[in-house]
Amino acid sequence: MHFYLKTHWRLFLACIGIVSFVAIIIGLTDALDWRLSLYFLGLSTFLFFVLFFYDYYTKRHLYRFLSGETTAMLYGDRSPISQQIQKQFDTLRRKEEKHLLLLNKRREQQITFMNLWVHQMKTPLSVLEMMAQNKELSPTAVLTETQRIKNGLTIALNEARLSSGFQSDFILMQLPLTQVVSTAINTQKTAFIQRNIYPSLLIPEHLTVISDEKWLAFMIEQILTNSLKYSYPKGKIELSATETKEQIFLHITDFGIGIPASDLPRVKQAFFTGENGRKFGEATGMGLYLVHQVATGLSIDLKITSTPGVGTTVTLVFQKINT
Structure with missing residues (x-):
């Protein structure tokens, strides 16, 4: 009640003031006897008391909540204002709960990824340490292990960037497709x-795409890392491109062990390593997941087809910008 009076006393006094003014004017004009004018003033004041009390009673849960007397939010309050506030409050609460669940999921994903990543980074470091102890360091072997570390660092860095907000970390521009692929x-x-x-590059020089250079290079590099990992030695990886009136297709094809049909629908999921990942023992299950996340953010369609024992083709589909 105290909070209600605190917020409505000006309105109450204004109503009484208006009624009093009307009663005085009527009394001065002799339209009514002064006793009738006072009666009119008293009756109006009483009716205003009843009106304000009814208003408070119908919104009592709202004002008790606003004044801090209770933490219960408006249940049982039938006023339209209270019901609308309750509806908005429930909507905001559901959004906040959904946001918190998403943050918790991302945090758990980051912790899981970092545990896997740290475990995998031990392998190249152990190899380098063993070679140094045995005095068997060779430039090729060192470059091989440092490349594995660099690939792991790239994935970890980009996973952190994606988690912190991908939308603020890319710049779209027109890029020569051959140049980006050659760099990767x-x-x-x-x-x-x-x-x-042997990498075979079959991309027409004139093809350009609208994308972010850094993220596009990351996607291609990660796809190449997977292709190299699961290709047969002395094989070939073919990078080609085709176009239609509306789209440009970048195909990255290896002729390696392929992906089992049962694993193919899940290769874009976080931490999914599949049958091949368990055999080779080097997969975090985050590579294609991050590629899929970046592709979605850049409006690039990611398609994967594979035949076990024959090879895998990953296709990036870019939309042309008609000018």
């Missing part, structure tokens, strides 16, 4: 040499 191949040069795999 060059970053994986050591791995190509180590596995004696």
